[in-house]
Amino acid sequence: MKKVIVDNVSLQFRMYHDGASSMKEFFANIVRKNKKKHYTDFLALQGVSFSVNDGERLGIIGRNGAGKSTLLRTISRIYEPTVGRVEVHGRVAPLLDIGAGFHPEFTGRENIYFNGAFLGYSKEQLREIEKEVIAFAELEDFIDSPVKYYSTGMYMRLAFSLATTVHPDVLILDELFVGGDASFVQRGKERMNKMIDRASVMILVSHDPSLLRSVCDRYIWLDHGKLIADGDVSVLDAYIAS
Protein backbone atom coordinates (compact mmCIF):
# COMPACT_ATOMS: atom_id res chain seq x y z
CA MET A 1 0.00 0.00 0.00
CA LYS A 2 1.26 3.47 -0.84
CA LYS A 3 1.73 5.55 2.29
CA VAL A 4 3.26 8.66 0.81
CA ILE A 5 2.59 10.00 -2.65
CA VAL A 6 4.53 12.98 -3.96
CA ASP A 7 3.10 13.91 -7.30
CA ASN A 8 4.86 16.39 -9.57
CA VAL A 9 5.65 18.72 -6.69
CA SER A 10 7.27 22.08 -7.31
CA LEU A 11 7.87 24.61 -4.63
CA GLN A 12 8.66 28.21 -5.32
CA PHE A 13 10.43 30.18 -2.68
CA ARG A 14 10.61 33.88 -2.53
CA MET A 15 13.88 35.10 -1.09
CA TYR A 16 13.60 38.57 0.35
CA HIS A 17 16.79 40.53 0.49
CA ASP A 18 15.63 43.06 3.00
CA GLY A 19 14.62 40.93 5.94
CA ALA A 20 11.35 42.44 7.09
CA SER A 21 9.56 44.82 4.79
CA SER A 22 7.76 47.78 6.17
CA MET A 23 4.79 49.93 5.35
CA LYS A 24 7.17 52.70 4.35
CA GLU A 25 8.70 50.58 1.61
CA PHE A 26 5.35 49.36 0.44
CA PHE A 27 4.18 52.91 -0.16
CA ALA A 28 7.55 54.01 -1.46
CA ASN A 29 7.34 51.25 -4.06
CA ILE A 30 3.98 52.44 -5.28
CA VAL A 31 5.32 55.93 -5.85
CA ARG A 32 8.76 54.98 -7.11
CA LYS A 33 9.03 54.73 -10.88
CA ASN A 34 11.71 52.18 -11.50
CA LYS A 35 10.61 49.57 -9.06
CA LYS A 36 13.50 47.57 -7.85
CA LYS A 37 12.48 44.08 -6.93
CA HIS A 38 13.56 43.32 -3.42
CA TYR A 39 13.07 39.63 -3.81
CA THR A 40 14.05 36.79 -6.12
CA ASP A 41 11.99 33.72 -6.80
CA PHE A 42 13.61 30.37 -7.06
CA LEU A 43 12.40 26.83 -7.30
CA ALA A 44 13.44 24.77 -4.32
CA LEU A 45 11.75 21.70 -5.77
CA GLN A 46 11.01 21.09 -9.44
CA GLY A 47 8.57 18.45 -10.56
CA VAL A 48 9.48 15.88 -7.93
CA SER A 49 7.45 12.67 -8.11
CA PHE A 50 7.76 9.44 -6.16
CA SER A 51 5.76 7.30 -3.81
CA VAL A 52 6.69 5.30 -0.77
CA ASN A 53 5.15 1.94 0.05
CA ASP A 54 4.54 0.24 3.35
CA GLY A 55 7.72 -0.97 4.97
CA GLU A 56 10.11 1.05 2.87
CA ARG A 57 12.98 2.93 4.45
CA LEU A 58 13.79 5.79 2.21
CA GLY A 59 17.01 7.77 2.38
CA ILE A 60 17.14 11.18 0.75
CA ILE A 61 20.59 12.22 -0.40
CA GLY A 62 22.08 15.20 -2.18
CA ARG A 63 24.38 18.16 -1.65
CA ASN A 64 23.66 21.09 0.63
CA GLY A 65 20.87 23.18 -0.82
CA ALA A 66 19.58 20.41 -3.04
CA GLY A 67 16.13 20.64 -1.48
CA LYS A 68 16.25 17.68 0.91
CA SER A 69 14.97 19.52 3.95
CA THR A 70 12.42 21.37 1.88
CA LEU A 71 11.11 18.05 0.64
CA LEU A 72 10.83 16.72 4.19
CA ARG A 73 8.95 19.82 5.23
CA THR A 74 6.63 19.55 2.29
CA ILE A 75 5.80 15.96 3.18
CA SER A 76 5.24 17.11 6.78
CA ARG A 77 2.76 19.74 5.48
CA ILE A 78 4.79 22.66 6.79
CA TYR A 79 5.14 23.95 3.24
CA GLU A 80 2.30 23.82 0.79
CA PRO A 81 3.54 22.87 -2.70
CA THR A 82 3.18 25.61 -5.32
CA VAL A 83 2.37 23.00 -7.96
CA GLY A 84 1.50 19.34 -7.55
CA ARG A 85 0.22 17.47 -4.57
CA VAL A 86 1.39 15.51 -1.58
CA GLU A 87 -0.67 12.75 -0.05
CA VAL A 88 0.20 11.08 3.21
CA HIS A 89 -1.85 8.30 4.76
CA GLY A 90 -1.82 7.72 8.48
CA ARG A 91 -0.19 9.45 11.38
CA VAL A 92 2.99 11.33 10.56
CA ALA A 93 5.74 11.91 13.08
CA PRO A 94 8.19 14.50 11.79
CA LEU A 95 11.46 14.92 13.66
CA LEU A 96 13.04 17.73 11.74
CA ASP A 97 14.53 20.09 14.26
CA ILE A 98 15.76 19.77 17.79
CA GLY A 99 13.09 21.16 20.05
CA ALA A 100 10.50 21.78 17.33
CA GLY A 101 7.11 22.02 18.94
CA PHE A 102 8.53 22.07 22.44
CA HIS A 103 7.84 25.01 24.64
CA PRO A 104 11.03 25.98 26.48
CA GLU A 105 9.18 27.18 29.60
CA PHE A 106 7.16 23.99 29.96
CA THR A 107 8.53 21.02 31.84
CA GLY A 108 9.34 17.80 30.02
CA ARG A 109 6.11 16.27 31.25
CA GLU A 110 4.02 19.24 30.10
CA ASN A 111 5.77 19.11 26.78
CA ILE A 112 4.77 15.50 26.34
CA TYR A 113 1.20 16.76 26.28
CA PHE A 114 1.97 19.93 24.35
CA ASN A 115 4.09 18.36 21.63
CA GLY A 116 2.05 15.17 21.73
CA ALA A 117 -1.00 17.11 20.62
CA PHE A 118 0.86 18.26 17.51
CA LEU A 119 1.85 14.69 16.77
CA GLY A 120 -1.80 13.72 16.67
CA TYR A 121 -2.08 11.93 20.01
CA SER A 122 -5.22 12.29 22.06
CA LYS A 123 -5.02 13.24 25.71
CA GLU A 124 -6.04 9.75 26.84
CA GLN A 125 -3.39 8.18 24.65
CA LEU A 126 -0.76 10.48 26.08
CA ARG A 127 -1.76 9.68 29.63
CA GLU A 128 -1.34 6.01 28.78
CA ILE A 129 2.08 6.29 27.21
CA GLU A 130 3.52 9.01 29.45
CA LYS A 131 5.52 6.61 31.64
CA GLU A 132 6.85 4.64 28.71
CA VAL A 133 7.95 7.80 26.91
CA ILE A 134 9.86 9.02 29.95
CA ALA A 135 11.45 5.63 30.54
CA PHE A 136 12.61 5.22 26.96
CA ALA A 137 14.07 8.74 26.96
CA GLU A 138 15.77 8.00 30.31
CA LEU A 139 14.64 11.33 31.67
CA GLU A 140 13.05 10.24 34.95
CA ASP A 141 15.11 12.72 36.97
CA PHE A 142 14.56 15.73 34.77
CA ILE A 143 11.03 15.29 33.52
CA ASP A 144 9.64 17.99 35.80
CA SER A 145 12.20 20.68 34.92
CA PRO A 146 11.54 23.18 32.15
CA VAL A 147 13.02 21.86 28.92
CA LYS A 148 15.01 25.05 28.40
CA TYR A 149 17.48 23.56 30.86
CA TYR A 150 17.78 20.36 28.82
CA SER A 151 20.86 19.47 26.83
CA THR A 152 20.54 18.86 23.11
CA GLY A 153 20.71 15.13 23.71
CA MET A 154 17.93 15.22 26.29
CA TYR A 155 15.72 17.23 23.96
CA MET A 156 16.35 14.77 21.21
CA ARG A 157 15.69 11.68 23.29
CA LEU A 158 12.41 13.07 24.57
CA ALA A 159 11.28 14.09 21.09
CA PHE A 160 12.24 10.76 19.56
CA SER A 161 10.72 8.73 22.35
CA LEU A 162 7.46 10.68 22.20
CA ALA A 163 7.20 10.46 18.44
CA THR A 164 7.81 6.73 18.31
CA THR A 165 6.27 5.19 21.44
CA VAL A 166 3.05 4.62 19.57
CA HIS A 167 4.46 3.68 16.24
CA PRO A 168 3.67 6.30 13.61
CA ASP A 169 2.62 5.33 10.11
CA VAL A 170 5.19 7.63 8.61
CA LEU A 171 8.33 8.66 10.47
CA ILE A 172 10.25 11.56 9.00
CA LEU A 173 13.75 12.02 10.35
CA ASP A 174 16.50 14.52 9.90
CA GLU A 175 19.91 13.03 10.62
CA LEU A 176 20.30 15.25 13.66
CA PHE A 177 17.99 12.89 15.42
CA VAL A 178 20.10 9.88 14.86
CA GLY A 179 22.91 11.46 16.86
CA GLY A 180 23.15 11.13 20.61
CA ASP A 181 25.13 8.79 22.76
CA ALA A 182 25.94 5.36 21.49
CA SER A 183 23.54 3.40 23.66
CA PHE A 184 20.62 5.60 22.69
CA VAL A 185 21.51 5.42 19.02
CA GLN A 186 21.51 1.65 19.34
CA ARG A 187 18.10 1.57 20.99
CA GLY A 188 16.80 4.16 18.54
CA LYS A 189 17.82 1.94 15.66
CA GLU A 190 16.23 -1.08 17.27
CA ARG A 191 13.00 0.78 17.70
CA MET A 192 13.16 2.07 14.16
CA ASN A 193 13.66 -1.45 12.87
CA LYS A 194 10.71 -2.63 14.94
CA MET A 195 8.57 0.08 13.45
CA ILE A 196 9.54 -0.93 9.98
CA ASP A 197 8.53 -4.48 10.82
CA ARG A 198 5.11 -3.19 11.71
CA ALA A 199 4.85 -1.90 8.17
CA SER A 200 5.55 1.76 8.78
CA VAL A 201 7.40 4.06 6.48
CA MET A 202 10.55 5.92 7.36
CA ILE A 203 12.08 8.79 5.47
CA LEU A 204 15.55 9.91 6.48
CA VAL A 205 17.76 12.73 5.32
CA SER A 206 21.44 12.18 6.01
CA HIS A 207 24.95 12.84 4.78
CA ASP A 208 26.36 9.85 6.58
CA PRO A 209 26.79 6.89 4.19
CA SER A 210 27.26 4.31 6.94
CA LEU A 211 24.12 5.42 8.74
CA LEU A 212 22.18 5.37 5.49
CA ARG A 213 23.45 1.90 4.64
CA SER A 214 22.46 0.57 8.03
CA VAL A 215 18.85 1.75 8.00
CA CYS A 216 17.70 2.51 4.46
CA ASP A 217 16.75 0.18 1.61
CA ARG A 218 15.87 2.76 -1.01
CA TYR A 219 17.41 6.07 -1.99
CA ILE A 220 16.34 9.26 -3.69
CA TRP A 221 18.99 11.61 -5.01
CA LEU A 222 18.09 15.26 -5.25
CA ASP A 223 20.09 17.89 -7.06
CA HIS A 224 19.05 21.53 -7.41
CA GLY A 225 15.49 20.63 -6.52
CA LYS A 226 15.24 17.88 -9.11
CA LEU A 227 15.00 14.19 -8.54
CA ILE A 228 17.85 12.67 -10.51
CA ALA A 229 17.87 9.10 -9.29
CA ASP A 230 15.59 6.75 -7.37
CA GLY A 231 16.52 3.20 -6.55
CA ASP A 232 18.45 0.79 -4.33
CA VAL A 233 21.89 1.15 -2.80
CA SER A 234 23.47 1.67 -6.22
CA VAL A 235 22.05 5.20 -6.15
CA LEU A 236 23.97 5.87 -2.95
CA ASP A 237 27.13 4.47 -4.51
CA ALA A 238 26.67 6.66 -7.56
CA TYR A 239 26.13 9.71 -5.37
CA ILE A 240 29.26 9.05 -3.36
CA ALA A 241 31.26 8.49 -6.54
CA SER A 242 30.06 11.79 -8.08
Added chain:
Amino acid sequence: MLKYINEIKQHRNVLDQLVRQQITLRYRRTFFGYLWTLFNPLLMMSVTAVVFSEIFKMDLKTYAVFLFSGVIAFNLFGTIVTQCGQSLVGNEQLIKKIYIPKLFFPLAVSITLLIDSLLMFVSLFFIIIIIGGNISIALIGLFPAYVLLYLFAFGIGLITSVVSVYFRDLLHIITILMQALVFLSPVYFKPDSLGGKVKWLIEINPLTQFIELFRSPIFSATFPAIGVYLLAAFYAALSLSIGIWFFNKHEQRVTFRM
Protein backbone atom coordinates in the same frame (compact mmCIF):
# COMPACT_ATOMS: atom_id res chain seq x y z
CA MET B 1 -15.48 27.85 6.51
CA LEU B 2 -16.27 24.14 6.49
CA LYS B 3 -12.60 23.39 6.09
CA TYR B 4 -11.86 25.30 9.27
CA ILE B 5 -14.64 23.63 11.25
CA ASN B 6 -13.22 20.25 10.26
CA GLU B 7 -9.72 21.33 11.21
CA ILE B 8 -10.91 22.39 14.62
CA LYS B 9 -12.78 19.13 15.17
CA GLN B 10 -9.89 17.03 14.05
CA HIS B 11 -7.19 18.77 16.03
CA ARG B 12 -9.18 19.80 19.07
CA ASN B 13 -6.44 18.61 21.38
CA VAL B 14 -3.95 20.93 19.70
CA LEU B 15 -6.19 23.92 20.20
CA ASP B 16 -6.70 22.90 23.78
CA GLN B 17 -2.97 22.74 24.38
CA LEU B 18 -2.36 26.12 22.77
CA VAL B 19 -4.96 27.81 24.95
CA ARG B 20 -3.54 26.09 28.00
CA GLN B 21 -0.09 27.27 27.06
CA GLN B 22 -1.27 30.87 26.81
CA ILE B 23 -2.97 30.77 30.17
CA THR B 24 -0.41 28.89 32.21
CA LEU B 25 2.71 30.52 30.85
CA ARG B 26 1.73 34.12 31.22
CA TYR B 27 1.90 34.16 34.97
CA ARG B 28 4.23 31.29 35.69
CA ARG B 29 6.71 32.24 38.38
CA THR B 30 4.88 35.44 39.25
CA PHE B 31 3.77 35.80 42.83
CA PHE B 32 0.26 37.07 42.17
CA GLY B 33 -0.28 34.88 39.15
CA TYR B 34 -3.66 35.25 37.60
CA LEU B 35 -4.54 38.25 39.76
CA TRP B 36 -2.40 40.40 37.46
CA THR B 37 -5.15 40.12 34.88
CA LEU B 38 -7.40 41.87 37.35
CA PHE B 39 -5.02 44.39 38.91
CA ASN B 40 -4.27 46.15 35.67
CA PRO B 41 -7.82 47.01 34.55
CA LEU B 42 -8.89 47.59 38.14
CA LEU B 43 -6.24 50.22 38.68
CA MET B 44 -6.87 51.85 35.31
CA MET B 45 -10.58 51.95 35.90
CA SER B 46 -10.29 53.37 39.39
CA VAL B 47 -8.12 56.24 38.25
CA THR B 48 -10.25 56.93 35.19
CA ALA B 49 -13.43 56.79 37.21
CA VAL B 50 -12.14 59.31 39.75
CA VAL B 51 -10.93 61.74 37.09
CA PHE B 52 -13.79 61.51 34.63
CA SER B 53 -16.60 61.45 37.15
CA GLU B 54 -15.22 64.80 38.29
CA ILE B 55 -15.03 66.15 34.74
CA PHE B 56 -18.50 64.94 33.80
CA LYS B 57 -19.87 66.01 37.16
CA MET B 58 -21.29 62.56 37.78
CA ASP B 59 -21.60 60.56 40.94
CA LEU B 60 -18.46 58.45 41.27
CA LYS B 61 -20.26 55.18 41.90
CA THR B 62 -22.72 55.64 39.08
CA TYR B 63 -19.93 56.61 36.74
CA ALA B 64 -17.83 53.63 37.80
CA VAL B 65 -20.60 51.24 36.72
CA PHE B 66 -21.03 53.14 33.48
CA LEU B 67 -17.32 53.04 32.80
CA PHE B 68 -16.99 49.36 33.68
CA SER B 69 -19.59 48.35 31.10
CA GLY B 70 -17.77 50.26 28.39
CA VAL B 71 -14.28 49.18 29.34
CA ILE B 72 -15.09 45.48 29.51
CA ALA B 73 -16.40 45.59 25.94
CA PHE B 74 -13.64 47.74 24.54
CA ASN B 75 -10.90 45.76 26.24
CA LEU B 76 -12.07 42.49 24.78
CA PHE B 77 -12.11 44.01 21.32
CA GLY B 78 -8.79 45.84 21.69
CA THR B 79 -6.84 42.95 23.15
CA ILE B 80 -8.13 40.45 20.59
CA VAL B 81 -7.26 42.66 17.63
CA THR B 82 -3.84 43.56 19.06
CA GLN B 83 -2.78 40.14 20.24
CA CYS B 84 -4.07 38.27 17.20
CA GLY B 85 -1.75 40.59 15.30
CA GLN B 86 1.17 38.92 17.04
CA SER B 87 -0.20 35.41 16.97
CA LEU B 88 1.45 34.26 13.73
CA VAL B 89 4.57 36.41 13.93
CA GLY B 90 5.21 35.33 17.51
CA ASN B 91 4.87 31.64 16.75
CA GLU B 92 7.24 31.62 13.81
CA GLN B 93 9.32 28.90 15.43
CA LEU B 94 6.38 26.54 15.68
CA ILE B 95 4.93 27.33 12.27
CA LYS B 96 8.21 26.72 10.49
CA LYS B 97 8.98 23.49 12.24
CA ILE B 98 5.80 21.58 12.66
CA TYR B 99 2.42 21.39 11.01
CA ILE B 100 -0.36 23.02 12.97
CA PRO B 101 -3.39 24.51 11.23
CA LYS B 102 -2.50 28.19 11.17
CA LEU B 103 -5.97 29.27 12.15
CA PHE B 104 -5.27 27.87 15.59
CA PHE B 105 -2.85 30.61 16.53
CA PRO B 106 -5.27 33.55 16.33
CA LEU B 107 -8.04 31.27 17.55
CA ALA B 108 -6.16 30.15 20.65
CA VAL B 109 -5.13 33.70 21.50
CA SER B 110 -8.65 35.05 21.12
CA ILE B 111 -10.20 32.25 23.14
CA THR B 112 -7.70 32.92 25.91
CA LEU B 113 -8.62 36.59 25.88
CA LEU B 114 -12.30 35.73 25.95
CA ILE B 115 -11.73 33.58 29.04
CA ASP B 116 -9.76 36.44 30.60
CA SER B 117 -12.54 38.84 29.87
CA LEU B 118 -15.19 36.57 31.36
CA LEU B 119 -13.15 36.09 34.52
CA MET B 120 -12.52 39.80 34.75
CA PHE B 121 -16.20 40.42 34.30
CA VAL B 122 -17.20 38.07 37.09
CA SER B 123 -14.67 39.46 39.56
CA LEU B 124 -15.32 43.09 38.79
CA PHE B 125 -19.01 42.50 38.83
CA PHE B 126 -18.84 41.74 42.54
CA ILE B 127 -17.27 45.11 43.11
CA ILE B 128 -19.89 46.74 40.91
CA ILE B 129 -22.70 45.19 42.91
CA ILE B 130 -21.15 46.36 46.15
CA ILE B 131 -21.00 49.94 44.95
CA GLY B 132 -24.54 49.86 43.66
CA GLY B 133 -24.86 48.17 40.29
CA ASN B 134 -28.04 46.54 39.11
CA ILE B 135 -28.80 42.87 39.00
CA SER B 136 -31.63 42.22 36.60
CA ILE B 137 -32.95 39.72 34.13
CA ALA B 138 -31.43 41.93 31.43
CA LEU B 139 -28.01 40.51 32.28
CA ILE B 140 -28.96 37.49 30.17
CA GLY B 141 -28.52 39.87 27.26
CA LEU B 142 -24.78 39.74 27.91
CA PHE B 143 -24.49 36.24 26.45
CA PRO B 144 -25.33 37.30 22.90
CA ALA B 145 -23.33 40.47 23.51
CA TYR B 146 -20.21 38.45 24.29
CA VAL B 147 -20.73 36.12 21.34
CA LEU B 148 -21.25 38.92 18.84
CA LEU B 149 -18.40 41.05 20.09
CA TYR B 150 -16.06 38.06 20.13
CA LEU B 151 -16.88 37.14 16.53
CA PHE B 152 -16.55 40.74 15.40
CA ALA B 153 -13.14 41.12 17.04
CA PHE B 154 -11.94 37.69 15.89
CA GLY B 155 -12.76 38.50 12.25
CA ILE B 156 -10.58 41.59 12.42
CA GLY B 157 -7.98 39.65 14.38
CA LEU B 158 -7.70 37.14 11.52
CA ILE B 159 -6.82 39.98 9.19
CA THR B 160 -4.30 41.61 11.53
CA SER B 161 -2.63 38.24 12.15
CA VAL B 162 -1.86 37.81 8.45
CA VAL B 163 -1.10 41.41 7.54
CA SER B 164 1.40 41.82 10.37
CA VAL B 165 3.48 39.01 8.89
CA TYR B 166 4.01 41.16 5.81
CA PHE B 167 4.12 44.52 7.55
CA ARG B 168 5.59 44.26 11.00
CA ASP B 169 4.86 47.94 11.47
CA LEU B 170 1.22 47.07 11.78
CA LEU B 171 1.67 45.99 15.37
CA HIS B 172 2.75 49.50 16.34
CA ILE B 173 0.07 51.08 14.22
CA ILE B 174 -2.64 49.01 15.89
CA THR B 175 -1.46 50.07 19.34
CA ILE B 176 -1.74 53.72 18.35
CA LEU B 177 -5.08 53.23 16.62
CA MET B 178 -6.49 51.56 19.70
CA GLN B 179 -5.52 54.54 21.82
CA ALA B 180 -7.36 56.81 19.42
CA LEU B 181 -10.30 54.48 19.02
CA VAL B 182 -11.03 54.34 22.72
CA PHE B 183 -11.85 58.06 22.57
CA LEU B 184 -13.87 57.70 19.39
CA SER B 185 -16.00 55.05 21.05
CA PRO B 186 -18.45 55.80 23.81
CA VAL B 187 -16.34 54.16 26.51
CA TYR B 188 -15.85 57.12 28.84
CA PHE B 189 -18.90 59.12 27.82
CA LYS B 190 -22.41 58.68 26.48
CA PRO B 191 -22.68 58.41 22.70
CA ASP B 192 -24.83 61.53 22.47
CA SER B 193 -22.62 63.67 24.65
CA LEU B 194 -20.21 64.17 21.78
CA GLY B 195 -21.80 66.66 19.44
CA GLY B 196 -20.66 68.73 16.51
CA LYS B 197 -18.18 67.69 13.86
CA VAL B 198 -17.14 64.34 15.28
CA LYS B 199 -20.62 63.07 16.06
CA TRP B 200 -20.73 61.03 12.86
CA LEU B 201 -17.58 59.20 13.86
CA ILE B 202 -19.35 57.82 16.89
CA GLU B 203 -22.36 56.94 14.79
CA ILE B 204 -20.52 54.93 12.20
CA ASN B 205 -18.22 53.27 14.72
CA PRO B 206 -19.37 49.64 15.03
CA LEU B 207 -18.09 49.55 18.60
CA THR B 208 -20.80 52.01 19.58
CA GLN B 209 -23.33 49.23 19.02
CA PHE B 210 -21.31 46.62 20.85
CA ILE B 211 -20.73 48.86 23.84
CA GLU B 212 -24.45 49.51 23.97
CA LEU B 213 -25.02 45.74 24.11
CA PHE B 214 -22.96 45.64 27.30
CA ARG B 215 -24.03 48.94 28.78
CA SER B 216 -27.77 48.48 28.62
CA PRO B 217 -27.89 45.36 30.79
CA ILE B 218 -25.17 46.41 33.21
CA PHE B 219 -25.79 50.11 33.59
CA SER B 220 -29.47 50.64 32.79
CA ALA B 221 -30.71 47.12 33.61
CA THR B 222 -32.62 47.00 30.34
CA PHE B 223 -32.34 44.87 27.22
CA PRO B 224 -30.76 46.70 24.30
CA ALA B 225 -33.06 47.61 21.44
CA ILE B 226 -33.50 44.88 18.84
CA GLY B 227 -32.04 47.23 16.24
CA VAL B 228 -28.76 47.35 18.17
CA TYR B 229 -28.60 43.56 18.18
CA LEU B 230 -29.29 43.37 14.48
CA LEU B 231 -26.70 45.96 13.62
CA ALA B 232 -24.12 44.26 15.85
CA ALA B 233 -24.94 40.89 14.31
CA PHE B 234 -24.48 42.40 10.88
CA TYR B 235 -21.08 43.83 11.79
CA ALA B 236 -20.02 40.54 13.37
CA ALA B 237 -21.05 38.50 10.31
CA LEU B 238 -19.34 40.95 7.97
CA SER B 239 -16.12 40.99 9.95
CA LEU B 240 -16.01 37.24 10.36
CA SER B 241 -16.67 36.45 6.70
CA ILE B 242 -14.11 38.94 5.44
CA GLY B 243 -11.66 37.69 8.05
CA ILE B 244 -12.03 34.03 7.09
CA TRP B 245 -11.90 34.79 3.40
CA PHE B 246 -8.75 36.84 3.82
CA PHE B 247 -7.09 34.31 6.09
CA ASN B 248 -7.88 31.44 3.76
CA LYS B 249 -6.46 33.34 0.82
CA HIS B 250 -3.13 34.04 2.47
CA GLU B 251 -2.41 31.36 5.04
CA GLN B 252 -0.41 29.12 2.71
CA ARG B 253 1.99 31.84 1.68
CA VAL B 254 2.54 33.15 5.16
CA THR B 255 5.09 30.45 6.01
CA PHE B 256 7.40 31.71 3.28
CA ARG B 257 7.40 35.27 4.54
CA MET B 258 8.32 34.63 8.13
